[in-house]
Amino acid sequence: MPLFKPWEMNLQSIIGQIRQKKSFLCIGLDSDVGKLPPHLAGKKNSLFEFNRQIIDATQEFAIAFKPNIAFYECLGAEGWNQLEMTVQYIRDRYPDLFLIADAKRGDIGNTSKKYAETFFKHFDFDAVTVAPYMGSDSVIPFLVYPGKWVILLALTSNPGAGDFQFLSTTKQEKLFETVIKQSLSWGYPENLMFVVGATKASLLVKIREIVPDHFLLIPGIGAQGGDLAEVARYGLNGNGGIIVNSSRAIIFADATEQFAGVAAVRAKEVQSQMEGLLSERGLIV
Amino acid sequence: MPLFKPWEMNLQSIIGQIRQKKSFLCIGLDSDVGKLPPHLAGKKNSLFEFNRQIIDATQEFAIAFKPNIAFYECLGAEGWNQLEMTVQYIRDRYPDLFLIADAKRGDIGNTSKKYAETFFKHFDFDAVTVAPYMGSDSVIPFLVYPGKWVILLALTSNPGAGDFQFLSTTKQEKLFETVIKQSLSWGYPENLMFVVGATKASLLVKIREIVPDHFLLIPGIGAQGGDLAEVARYGLNGNGGIIVNSSRAIIFADATEQFAGVAAVRAKEVQSQMEGLLSERGLIV
Numbered sequence: 159m160p161l162f163k164p165w166e167m168n169l170q171s172i173i174g175q176i177r178q179k180k181s182f183l184c185i186g187l188d189s190d191v192g193k194l195p196p197h198l199a200g201k202k203n204s205l206f207e208f209n210r211q212i213i214d215a216t217q218e219f220a221i222a223f224k225p226n227i228a229f230y231e232c233l234g235a236e237g238w239n240q241l242e243m244t245v246q247y248i249r250d251r252y253p254d255l256f257l258i259a260d261a262k263r264g265d266i267g268n269t270s271k272k273y274a275e276t277f278f279k280h281f282d283f284d285a286v287t288v289a290p291y292m293g294s295d296s297v298i299p300f301l302v303y304p305g306k307w308v309i310l311l312a313l314t315s316n317p318g319a320g321d322f323q324f325l326s327t328t329k330q331e332k333l334f335e336t337v338i339k340q341s342l343s344w345g346y347p348e349n350l351m352f353v354v355g356a357t358k359a360s361l362l363v364k365i366r367e368i369v370p371d372h373f374l375l376i377p378g379i380g381a382q383g384g385d386l387a388e389v390a391r392y393g394l395n396g397n398g399g400i401i402v403n404s405s406r407a408i409i410f411a412d413a414t415e416q417f418a419g420v421a422a423v424r425a426k427e428v429q430s431q432m433e434g435l436l437s438e439r440g441l442i443v
Numbered sequence: 444m445p446l447f448k449p450w451e452m453n454l455q456s457i458i459g460q461i462r463q464k465k466s467f468l469c470i471g472l473d474s475d476v477g478k479l480p481p482h483l484a485g486k487k488n489s490l491f492e493f494n495r496q497i498i499d500a501t502q503e504f505a506i507a508f509k510p511n512i513a514f515y516e517c518l519g520a521e522g523w524n525q526l527e528m529t530v531q532y533i534r535d536r537y538p539d540l541f542l543i544a545d546a547k548r549g550d551i552g553n554t555s556k557k558y559a560e561t562f563f564k565h566f567d568f569d570a571v572t573v574a575p576y577m578g579s580d581s582v583i584p585f586l587v588y589p590g591k592w593v594i595l596l597a598l599t600s601n602p603g604a605g606d607f608q609f610l611s612t613t614k615q616e617k618l619f620e621t622v623i624k625q626s627l628s629w630g631y632p633e634n635l636m637f638v639v640g641a642t643k644a645s646l647l648v649k650i651r652e653i654v655p656d657h658f659l660l661i662p663g664i665g666a667q668g669g670d671l672a673e674v675a676r677y678g679l680n681g682n683g684g685i686i687v688n689s690s691r692a693i694i695f696a697d698a699t700e701q702f703a704g705v706a707a708v709r710a711k712e713v714q715s716q717m718e719g720l721l722s723e724r725g726l727i728v
Contacts, residue, residue, distance in 0.1 A: 188554070228550060228557035231516075234527060234565045238520040264574060265513060265547050266601040269473070272513035280519045289549060291576045291596055293603020311576055316551040318578020321625055326613040333610065333618070340606055 168284065168305050169348050169397075172256055172373070175221040176398040180433040180442050184222035184258065184375065185425065186405025187212070187244065189229050195413045205230065206240040208417075210247055212409050215418035219429035222256035222401055223248060245281050256401070258375070259283040262311065267295035274300045285309050287353060287375075290337045294344055301345045308350050312338050313365070315355025315378030338368050347371040354393075356385060356402070362392035370395060377403045386428070390435040398441060404428060453569065453590050454633050454682075457541055457658070460506040461683040465718040465727050468710065469507035469543065469660065471690025472497070472529065474514050480698045490515065491525040493702075495532055497694050500703035504714035507541035507686055508533060530566050541686070543660070544568040547596065552580035559585045570594050572638060572660075575622045579629055586630045593635050597623050598650070600640025600663030623653050632656040639678075641670060641687070647677035655680060662688045671713070675720040683726060689713060 176182050189205050198204045213223065225244060230237035248255055263273040263286065270288075277286040278300075285307035288297050300308045313323055313334045323334040331339075338352060351373040354365055365374070374393055379385050379402050386402065393400040408428070412420035436442045461467050474490050483489045498508065510529060515522035533540055548558040548571065555573075562571040563585075570592035573582050585593045598608055598619040608619040616624075623637060636658040639650055650659070659678055664670050664687050671687065678685040693713070697705035721727045 190557070226550070226554055228548075228554045228561070231523070232557045232561040232565055234561075235520040235523040238516070238523050242519060260550075262550050262574070262577075263513075263547070265511070265545075266599065267603075269511055269513045272475070272517045276513065276517040276519075280517055289547070289574045289576050291574050291607060292547075292599050292601055293606030293608070295601050295603040297603070314551065314577050316577055316580050318552075318580040318582070321578030322576060322618070322622065323578070325618065325621060327618075328611040328613075333607070333612075336610060337607065 168307070171254065172221065173397045175254060175256065176436070177442055179219065179221055179429070180436055181219055181221055181429040182398050182401055182432055182436070183220045183425065183428050184224050184256075184401045184403040185212070185216055185220045185408055186260070186377070186403050187223055187225040187229075187409065188405040189225070189409065191229070191233060193410055193413075195415065195417045197415050203240055203243065205233070205237065206243040206247075209240075209244045211418035212421050213244075213248060213252070215422040216408065216425040217252050217255065219422070219425040220255070222258055224258040224260050224403060224405075226260040226405070242281065245283065249282055257282075257284045258309065259286040262287050262289050264289040264292050264296040266292065267299060270296045271299040274303060278303045278306050285351070287311065290341070294340075297341065298344055301349055306349065308345060309375050310337070310341050310350065310352050312352040313354050313361060315357045319355060319357075335364070335368060338365065342369070347373070351375055351401075353377065356389050359385070359388040359392055362389065366392065366395070371397075372399070373397075374400050375403060376400055377405075379404060386431055387435060390432075390439070394435070394439050394441065396441075398436070402432075453592070456539065457506065457686075458682045460539060460541065461721070462727055464504065464506055464714070465721055466504055466506055466714040467683050467686055467717055467721070468505045468713050469509050469541075469686045469688040470497070470501055470505045470693055470710065471545070471662070471688050472508055472510040472514075472694065473690040474510070474694065476514070476518060478695055478698075480700065480702045482700050488525055488528065490518070490522065491528040491532075494525075494529045496703035497706050498529075498533060498537070500707040501693065501710040502537050502540065504707070504710040505540070507543055509543040509545050509688055509690075511545040511690070527566065530568065534567055542567075542569045543594065544571040547572050547574050549574040549577050549581040551577065552584060555581045556584040559588065563588045563591050570636070572596065575626070579625075582626065583629055586634055591634065593630060594660050595622070595626050595635065595637050597637040598639045598646060600642050604640060604642075620649070620653060623650065627654070632658070636660055636686075638662065641674050644670070644673040644677055647674065651677065651680070656682075656684070658682075658684055658686060660686050660688060662690075664689060671716055672720060675717075675724070679720070679724055679726065681726075683721070687717075
């Protein structure tokens, strides 16, 4: 297995990016082909062309990019080609960016091994989101890659999160807490993060008690300063420790030929808020 | 949205296949490129060529085929092309076969919608396996397609199944039971099945109490008559009601140029056992 990067360096690289860019923003490349600016629609490799312009315009304000695989694979092989082009483009130009495959995969051991190959060997993603329902052997095959990360679904931001994640178990805790605690025997703060939806920021307190040191990937935040301030208040730790994702509010902020410039303005607004929050906490000077 | 088939006809079509072929066998196309017979390895479209020969040789003994998507997407766009060729091949030649995408997808609503488009519109699969952790809005976008099926993960056959699926909830039941019960408000026996691992056939009794009428997709069975008999004893209902999957034990039974013929022999052995079991129950004459 190729040794891409040692774990420690990768964690330090994420922390370094946060300090350097004064940002903990992840931009979600949920590049829905049906929502592209009209001047790009129907053109060859329109998804990649859209991504390329978004990435160039916004990368200085973000530490991570996160293509959601569904928006590529719904186009079949053509979509996968454009995902490959997007990953390669980021790797070639902006090697320090943390690159997350939002894939929510998970299967029995020998199959999860193939999914890990997909995202860590065929592609060169740094991290992949993984669903916990099938347990240890569905997650561990992703954790054996040096320098690569699992971002495990714990508490998601969608309405359906209430169906199972908040069930009380006989362990006197909610299912999402059990998922987090159980996974601590599979990985470390150097190769394991958690998806924690921002819809109830107060739950971050509880989660930070269980995992004070792990990074959290937090979706479900718009450009609203209020939410972001609350998430920062309860989520930030001494390393930063949170990566906050915004997708549609940035990438689809404008549908004209100026879409990338408008996306950059939105990303900069969020980065500025983040800079203030990092500064308040004394995490940057 | 295109109306592929009415639900009722599709359920009747599955039941009809079971009676006609005297079989409830699903063959898993877990076509690992590293395990292909040496004479195929390295050839162009080797995965498709392997699948084509397996399908032609075994289709008379099986009612369903189930490509596991991981084994295709680990090859990127090239793998997706061969998956498309495989699906098209089955659709053109053997339109009555029940075609399952073993994808274990699931995401927030607008993203699950894209995954549903992938497997039901880009491909023409009949069914897709879906992970339950994110709840209702991660599953329902797959259920709105007339004539298409969700096969929801309930009780899986891997060692990690024990980590969360057997947790006791405050509803006085195990998590997998809650998952099944909750999902009954999302779908019907005409568009919803459950993955139920065969490692503990006695649990089938409990599951059949909750869902007497739904079809169950049962993985984790080899060619061992004992296991199959036990699964049939507790799982079969008046419609058949179970689809038992076998992957490696059939498709990788032989690695010579005769691999497809050997696979057919294995598939026929399983079908013969199934015929006996269906006959004992009076489900075929």
